[in-house]
Amino acid sequence: MTALAICGGRLVDPAAGIDAAKDLLLKDGRVAEVAGPGKLKGKNGVEVLNATGLVVTPGLIDIHVHLREPGQGYKETIATGTAAAAAGGFTGVAAMPNTTPVNDSPEITRWMQAGERGAAVRVFPIAAATRGSKGDTLSDYAALKAAGAVAVSDDGRPILKDGVMRESLAAAARVGLTVIQHAEDTRMTQGASMNLGPMSFKLGLRGMAAESESAIVERDIRLVAELRDSHPHLHVAHTSTAAAVAAVRQARRNGLRVTCEVAPHHFLLTDEHVGFYNTHAKMCPPLRSTADRDAMIEGILDGVVDAIATDHAPHAMHEKEVEFELAPNGITGLETSLGLSLRWLHSEWKIPLGRVLSLMSAQPAALLGLKGRGTLTAGSYADVLVFDPTAEWTYRATESKSKAKNTPFDGWPMQGKVRWTVSEGRVAYAGG
Amino acid sequence: MNSAISTTRRPRSTPAVPASPFPYHPGSLLSILDLSVEDVGRLLIRATELESEDAIVRDRILAKRRIALLFYESSTRTRTSFELACKALGADTTLVSNLSSSIEKGESLKDTGLTLRALGAEAIILRHNSSGAAWLLEESTRLPVINAGDGMHEHPTQALLDLRTILAHLRPGVAGVAPDTLAGVTVMITGDILHSRVARSNMLLLPRAGARVLLCGPKELLPEQAARPGTGIEIERDFDAALKQSEVVMMLRIQAERLAGLQLDLDEYKANYQLTGQRLAAHAPKAIVLHPGPIIRGLEITAGVADGAQSAILEQVTNGLAIRMAVMERALTTDRGDRA
Numbered sequence: 205m206t207a208l209a210i211c212g213g214r215l216v217d218p219a220a221g222i223d224a225a226k227d228l229l230l231k232d233g234r235v236a237e238v239a240g241p242g243k244l245k246g247k248n249g250v251e252v253l254n255a256t257g258l259v260v261t262p263g264l265i266d267i268h269v270h271l272r273e274p275g276q277g278y279k280e281t282i283a284t285g286t287a288a289a290a291a292g293g294f295t296g297v298a299a300m301p302n303t304t305p306v307n308d309s310p311e312i313t314r315w316m317q318a319g320e321r322g323a324a325v326r327v328f329p330i331a332a333a334t335r336g337s338k339g340d341t342l343s344d345y346a347a348l349k350a351a352g353a354v355a356v357s358d359d360g361r362p363i364l365k366d367g368v369m370r371e372s373l374a375a376a377a378r379v380g381l382t383v384i385q386h387a388e389d390t391r392m393t394q395g396a397s398m399n400l401g402p403m404s405f406k407l408g409l410r411g412m413a414a415e416s417e418s419a420i421v422e423r424d425i426r427l428v429a430e431l432r433d434s435h436p437h438l439h440v441a442h443t444s445t446a447a448a449v450a451a452v453r454q455a456r457r458n459g460l461r462v463t464c465e466v467a468p469h470h471f472l473l474t475d476e477h478v479g480f481y482n483t484h485a486k487m488c489p490p491l492r493s494t495a496d497r498d499a500m501i502e503g504i505l506d507g508v509v510d511a512i513a514t515d516h517a518p519h520a521m522h523e524k525e526v527e528f529e530l531a532p533n534g535i536t537g538l539e540t541s542l543g544l545s546l547r548w549l550h551s552e553w554k555i556p557l558g559r560v561l562s563l564m565s566a567q568p569a570a571l572l573g574l575k576g577r578g579t580l581t582a583g584s585y586a587d588v589l590v591f592d593p594t595a596e597w598t599y600r601a602t603e604s605k606s607k608a609k610n611t612p613f614d615g616w617p618m619q620g621k622v623r624w625t626v627s628e629g630r631v632a633y634a635g636g
Numbered sequence: 637m638n639s640a641i642s643t644t645r646r647p648r649s650t651p652a653v654p655a656s657p658f659p660y661h662p663g664s665l666l667s668i669l670d671l672s673v674e675d676v677g678r679l680l681i682r683a684t685e686l687e688s689e690d691a692i693v694r695d696r697i698l699a700k701r702r703i704a705l706l707f708y709e710s711s712t713r714t715r716t717s718f719e720l721a722c723k724a725l726g727a728d729t730t731l732v733s734n735l736s737s738s739i740e741k742g743e744s745l746k747d748t749g750l751t752l753r754a755l756g757a758e759a760i761i762l763r764h765n766s767s768g769a770a771w772l773l774e775e776s777t778r779l780p781v782i783n784a785g786d787g788m789h790e791h792p793t794q795a796l797l798d799l800r801t802i803l804a805h806l807r808p809g810v811a812g813v814a815p816d817t818l819a820g821v822t823v824m825i826t827g828d829i830l831h832s833r834v835a836r837s838n839m840l841l842l843p844r845a846g847a848r849v850l851l852c853g854p855k856e857l858l859p860e861q862a863a864r865p866g867t868g869i870e871i872e873r874d875f876d877a878a879l880k881q882s883e884v885v886m887m888l889r890i891q892a893e894r895l896a897g898l899q900l901d902l903d904e905y906k907a908n909y910q911l912t913g914q915r916l917a918a919h920a921p922k923a924i925v926l927h928p929g930p931i932i933r934g935l936e937i938t939a940g941v942a943d944g945a946q947s948a949i950l951e952q953v954t955n956g957l958a959i960r961m962a963v964m965e966r967a968l969t970t971d972r973g974d975r976a
Contacts, residue, residue, distance in 0.1 A: 395896050402861040408767035408789030408836060410896070476653040481768030494650075501648065525746050525776070527766035529787070552649055616651075 206629055207231045209247040210590060213255025217262060218562035219570075219579035228260060230586035233628040238582055253624055253631075255590050261561050262578050263295025263325070263587035263625060264542060265568040268359075268384075268441055268465060268513035270534070271297070271327065274312060275304025280518035280607045283322035285538070288516070288606035290324040290625045290633035292539040295587035296569070296577055297325065297516075300359040301332040308332035308343040310351035317352050325627040326587070328354040328574065333372045333383060337361045342371055345379045354572045357384035359441060360488070360533075362420055364390065370427045373436035382437045382463075382572060387420035387448060388412070388489060397529045399475040399490040407478065409528065414496065417489055418447035425455045425462055432460065439571060440464040442515050444489035446499030453508040463571050464503075465513035468537060468544045469612065471500040477612060483524045483531035484612045487517065501553060504563065511568040512560075514541045518608030536611045540599055542591070543618025551619055557593065565589075586629035595621035663759065663780035663967040666770045668792040668837045673844050677812035679966065680800055683958040684811070686965065691724070694961075699726035701968050704757040706748065706773075707784075708734040708764040713929050713953055714784050714793075718761050721960035727968075730757075745769060746776040753777045759967045762786070767833075780967040788831050788894060793963055794928050795837035797955040799845060801948050802884055804955075805924045818847035824878045826852040826909055827888030827936050829862055831895070834928040835888060843868030852878040853909060856898055857890075875909050879919035886926040887911050887937050906935065913940045924948045 208230045215226035215238070227244045229237040237244055266289065272280040282299075289297045299316060301307035307316065313329045321327070331353035335341045337360075345356060356376055362385060363369045369385075376383045393412040398404050400411025421440055428438045443449055443464045455462040469487065474497045478485045485491055503509040517534025524531050545564065549555045569578025576584045601614040625633040660666065671679070686694060703722045707715055715731070722729045732752065734740065739748060745764070752760060759780040762770050767787030774781040785791040803810055806821060823842050829835045829851055839862075842849050849869045851858055863871045872878040879885065890900065911925065925937075925947045933939045942949060 402864045405830075405859060405861045405864075406836070408787050408833060472651050474653075477651075479654045480656060480771050482654075497650070498648070522744075525772070526744060527764070527772060528768045529766050548651075 207236070207250040208586070208626065208629060208631070209244055209250045209252045210255050210260055210588060211244070211252055212241065213258045213260035213590060215260045215580065216558050216561055217580045218558040219262070219566035220581050223558055226260070228580060228588065230588070230626065230629045233586050235580050235582050235584045235586050238580065253590060257592065258590050258623055259557070259593045261589050262565045262580050263589045263627065264293045264564045265296040265574065265578060266294050266514050266516065266538060266541065267298040267511055267568045267572055269297045269299055269516040269538065270302065270518065271299045272518060273303060273321065274315065279520055282316060282327060283324070284605065284607045285516070285518065286324040286327060288536070288538040288604060290627065291605045291622065291635070293542045293589040293591060293622045293625055294538060295325045295589065295625060295627045295632070296328060296574065297538070298328040298330050298354055298572060300330050300357060302337065302360045306332050306337045308335050308337065310344070310347045313348055313351040313353050324632045325625070328352070328572065330355045330357050330359070330384060332356065333358045333363060334368060339363050339365060339368055342368070342375055345375050345381055349379050349381055353381070354574065355382040355384050355439070357386065357441070359384065359386045362386045362388050362390060366423065366427065369424060370431065373427055373431055373438065374434055377431065377434045377436040380573070382439050384439045384441050385420065385424055386441045387417045387424065389416045389419050392416040397486060398478055399492045401475060401493055403475040403478060407481065412490055414445040414447055414492065417445045418451060421448040421451045425451055425460065428455065428460050428462060429458065435461060437461045437463070442467050442470065442489055442513065443500070443503070443509070444470045444492050445496050449499050449503040449508060453503070456508065463510040464508070465511040466500045466504060466509045467513060467515045468541050469535060471497065471504060472544060472548060473497065473612065481528040482612065483526070483528055484535055484610050486528060486531050486533055487515065487535050488533040504549065505553070505555065509563070510571055512541060512545055512563045513568065514538055518606050519610050521609060524610050534610070536604065536606050536608050538606065539604055540611065540613045540616070540618065542620055542622065543597070543599060544613065544616070546593065546620035547618055586626060588624070588626040589622065590624040590626070592621045592623060595619070597621055658775060660774050661778065661780045663970040664774055664782070665792050665963055665967070666774060666781060666783045667790050668795045668841045670792070673813055673815055676796065676799070676841070676845070677814070679796060679959070679962045680803070680813060681811050682965065683800065683962040686961040687958040694724055695726040697725040697965055698722065698968055701727040701758050702756045703727045703729050703759050703761065703964065704752040705729060705731045705761045706752065706763070707731065708739070708769070709785070711763055713956060714763060717953070717956040718784060718960050721957055722964055724961055725964060727964070745772055749773045749777040753779055759964070782963060782967055785833050787833065789833050790837045791833040792837050793956070793959055794834050795841040796963070797952055797959040798838055798886070798926060798928070799841060800955045800959055801926060801952050802924070804951070805948065806883060813845050815844065816846045818842065818845045821846070821884065822848045822850055822882045823884040823886060824850040824852055824872070824882040825886045825888065826875065826878070826911070827857065828890045829853055829858040829888070831857070831891040832888050838886070839869055850878050850882060854905065856900060876915065876919050879915060879923070882920055882923055884926060885911065885916070885920055885923045888928070889930060889932055889936060902935070909936065911937045911941050913938060913944065916941055916946060926952055928952070
């Protein structure tokens with residue numbers, strides 16, 4: 205019934221191989237028609253968004269966010285987190301299960317997707333891989349998938365036991381789910397609050413060795429190789445070290461289904477950005493060395509990195525205004541991901557626009573098997589981002605739609621301003 | 637390992653590293669790097685002047701000014717000398733410790749600082765078990781904050797009093813400090829460098845006064861990256877070889893409270909790194925021996941050496957009082973305004 209036309213823009217739809225002037229007609233939450241400029245047939249009486257001079261592209265998909273509901277609504281709610289997502293150009297976000305209680309059940313998985321949550325864009329729950337994310341007993345993957353879970357993960361509480369991780373990969377493969385691992389050998393990182401290196405020595409903080417990440421990635425890849433006949437899919441969350449990217453690259457060469465994501469802060473910042481104990485530069489995995497950061501850029505350039513994901517981790521201000529070692533891990537990211545990616549990946553490091561957008565939409569959608577997302581061919585979901593690719597602006601955390609303001613990117617120059625975010629045919633965000 | 641490890645194939649512009657995030661109070665002393673070499677020289681001269689000043693005159697310098705000592709860790713030397721230094725200048729002091737205050741009930745550092753400010757504190761001297769705590773307190777209160785030791789990070793007044801002690805022995809009569817004042821002098825720091833804020837502050841100060849700093853200790857307590865913070869810092873793991881090169885021998889305590897599960901064979905440690913009279917006589921018979929305290933007799937240092945003729949350990953303590961007078965005078969008589 206509801207219809208919307210987006211006319212006059214440049215359609216960049218990498219999955220469909222389109223980068224051309226096209227008009228779009230959206231009807232009943234789906235793409236009804238893609239036509240040359242001025243050639244839409246069924247647009248009589250339909251509301252039109254004028255996209256002249258703008259880029260029209262599949263809505264962005266962030267496969268790694270923390271929306272904090274249920275249980276931690278003082279940090280963020282599904283409504284505020286998805287409002288920030290819409291403002292950042294995202295039409296879909298995959299929410300990690302480290303809520304209170306942990307999302308290890310079909311009931312919570314459904315609750316998160318219910319209309320009463322007031323989500324501005326689509327929420328795809330990632331369910332806990334083990335009960336209570338305790339790393340001992342698997343949750344019920346088939347039931348979770350039926351309830352809408354798109355993957356399983358014990359994000360933040362990595363699965364350390366080899367046997368449990370093996371079971372998880374095998375069980376997920378049986379029902380067609382991805383296992384997302386936060387790769388950190390927590391036995392090596394006790395009491396540590398930043399990357400191990402000259403900077404942690406200088407600041408007198410205990411450091412996390414790069415090996416604490418790569419050891420788990422390498423272990424997990426070994427398990428995937430052992431199980432290769434059942435085709436498990438391992439996805440490495442927020443890759444931060446050169447060695448972890450190298451391990452993923454090698455696994456892919458060996459024909460294993462191993463994918464990985466990188467967060468903007470890991471392809472932009474280094475442990476030097478911790479500066480004078482800036483708790484907005486504290487996250488896990490931590491900001492790493494310059495060589496690691498450069499390896500993230502290389503990984504994006506050579507294609508081993510499958511997706512840009514933000515690890516949007518909102519915290520209340522009072523939680524971050526404490527001693528560095530006591531501050532919780534994490535920063536927000538939904539409103540800065542596109543602006544930073546265009547500013548640095550595209551303009552500075554010359555990655556074609558289509559490839560940057562693909563890393564933020566088509567590829568993450570494919571990675572989690574989100575059918576009809578990440579592309580705008582006729583029949584797809586009407587998830588559309590319309591943005592001005594050349595507009596430069598400054599991010600102000602105080603103006604964030606998120607409840608949280610914990611970002612190291614406050615005051616940073618951004619490129620590419622979101623004009624409209626359309627989620628399943630409905631305008632979820634209209635920017636200036 | 638494959639090619640991704642060495643990826644700096646081409647230079648690429650990347651976001652700039654941030655400078656100091658906020659201009660802090662010019663009276664604050666958070667890091668020894670807050671002081672230029674000239675500043676250090678001025679403080680040392682002032683310490684000497686204050687030390688010999690008439691007690692009645694001195695008492696008026698900070699008469700009735702309010703200074704809070706906020707201590708999250710136990711301390712004998714630092715706390716007492718700061719307190720006596722403040723009182724010698726006529727200031728009123730109050731001590732808040734984590735074990736007998738609302739900190740025990742969960743009050744945050746920020747709120748504790750704001751409470752002290754509301755009670756009229758004009759400066760806060762902070763000892764804290766978390767590295768960087770002094771920055772948080774300064775940002776929260778905007779008062780002059782004196783870092784009296786933050787976790788494993790820094791202890792700037794200790795470095796100043798160590799420098800004063802070294803100068804008194806090696807450069808008697810020299811008042812100020814210049815980049816070449818300690819040219820040709822090697823200061824070795826031995827022991828638990830990893831956990832030591834004293835080592836870090838000295839490493840950031842002594843090379844700027846011309847000294848060469850030699851770090852000595854086992855890998856567990858002295859990681860390779862320790863030598864990287866600046867020039868003039870080297871690692872020599874052989875204790876005897878380091879002693880032979882040094883005019884100043886600074887010993888550090890093993891910080892059992894910060895070892896965090898690290899297993900250390902103390903007998904082996906003693907065999908390799910304990911400063912004994914025999915070793916000192918054989919390799920560094922003229923060196924002065926320093927230790928920031930507390931000393932654990934029979935572990936890193938023998939009682940004979942601690943009490944011996946080469947020991948300047950108690951002079952360090954006395955020097956602490958003079959240095960802290962100068963630092964507190966600076967804290968409360970420097971006007972606000974962005975530092976140059």
